[in-house]
Amino acid sequence: MNLSAHPVVASLTPVFLLVALGFMAGRLQWIRDAAIKDLSNLVFLLLIPALLFRTMSAVRFEELDLRPLLAYFLAAGVLLAVLIGWRGFNRRSVVLALTGVFSNMVMIGITLVELAYGKAGLVTLLTLVSVHALLLLTTATVVLELAVARENRQAGAEQPHLLATTWSAFKSALIHPVPLPIICGLLFAQTGWSLPTVIDRPLQLLGNAFGPLALVLVGITLARTPLTGHWQSALWATLSKNLVLPVMVGVSAWAFGITGLPLTVMVVAAALPTGANVFLFAQRYEVAQETTTASMGVSTVAALLTLSLVMLVMSWW
Template sequence: MNLASHPVVASLTPVFLLIALGYFAGRRDWIRESAVRDLSNLVFLLLIPALLFRTMSGVHVETLDLRPLAAYFPAALLLLIVSIAWRGFNRSSVVMALGGVFSNMVMIGITLVELAYGKAALVTLLTLVSVHALILLTVGSVVLELVVAREAREGGERAPHVLETAWSAFKGALIHPIPLPIISGLLFAQTGWSLPAVVDKPLQLLGSAFGPLALVLVGVTLARTPLGGHLKPALWITASKNLLLPLLVGVSAWAWGITGLPLTVMVVAAALPMGANVFLFAQRYEVAQGLTTAAMGLSTVLALFTLSAVMLLMTYVN
């Protein structure tokens, strides 16, 4: 088979080409800093919900395979706990550990998985996406608040109760433009109705605009990401995110007896580069912001090689 026509190469090439074009546009300042936030809001508040709702509106709950949830998240949480224990119980450690387990499933993953494996694979990915932030970001929030509470006690200050923090994190992750349209779409599908054409067509057009714009925005963000002074720790985070997590998820999926397309989607999802939500945590807790930004950029750049290798490997495993 010609390498250029290999399914993995054929699906990865447009993804990284669009990211490269976004990087070029960012370096040329064609998309200025002030416009990036507005474009990000367009993607997250309009395009993503349209795509997610339309995709899940035809999926019946009884056909869903929930084993990927049971296999993926224990592996991710185990790596998170081990990473925190290895680095120490402090704000920087928790943010770095979160960077090593939180995948960019939406901005990169949705487009890549649909291109490489089709609509059936997208259902498996969206099953993971529906609780990905809910689980990992809630756990991350609680652990970070425990660290802050310990610091407050050591400083003689009053800290908020951990249950209050957990509930706040849970609500923030659930009432969000990613899980809400997934859940709404699933609920609509159970009615047995189908979307009328006057609704379905606009949703289709909005959803089709998501992939190119999201990938170009990833490239624009990379153009403004400095790596200086953070290369070594950023490499450790990247190794965890791009290589160790997919290995652990693959072993966990094998233990659950998951094979075929669901196994491939799970491992590829775990091998995706680091998601931008981790940087929001670094900002909120005022720690490791430069390192987190550098790790996100390095993880995305090196994914060109690590993700290609993982996807090629999965073609032989299955």
């Protein structure tokens, strides 16, 4: 048997090679620290919106199956609650729980799923992506604000109104370079129109540039990630994110009667390493920043094995 021809190997190898090349570029300092933010802005503000809008601009509402949304976020919500309850209700607990639940669906997931499962798989993934940050990050914001309010009450300090904070978090998550172009693309698709070639072609070229650049950027970021001193917490977060969540999502999907390609894409999405948005929460709430960074790094490195295992199991399902 030609191992290199196996679909799991064929789809994972280019992903991890590009991450490895980015890691090498980061270690050799071919990309300066100041340029990383500019590259990130290029990916998130130009390339991602072009890819997401173009992909969803041909998808009709009647073609969408919303059961994966219910199944995935039920499992993610339950795991988030269990992890918070396990560590106790405080800011650190919430941030570390989010680290064990929030997947890197955009930077790694989009390219991987398209390589492995084609456009049909990508539509299922983008359905999840469209509300992934909106639901999980808004929920995390509300829970974190409740934790901060509890701490402030204990300290006798004033706290902004929770509804105002929640509304602000919801708006920030909605008016964002990921969900907004997906929603706009879906709305455009319902008109029955087709994108003119002079618009469609540039969007296609921008979208094609997203995958390689995003994966190289993951590697560059990984090269700048300190992993020492936080191994125990990072390993617990990695176990939760890379293995426990995909099992829970698989069970939840089975309970909803989801089978075939949508089930596979959901489980693979759940097995992706921790997404970078979690660090923004650690930074904003000034808690567990080094642990979160280390967890993202360990989760990404471990995904070389855990993601391969999950995809292999799902290929036999």
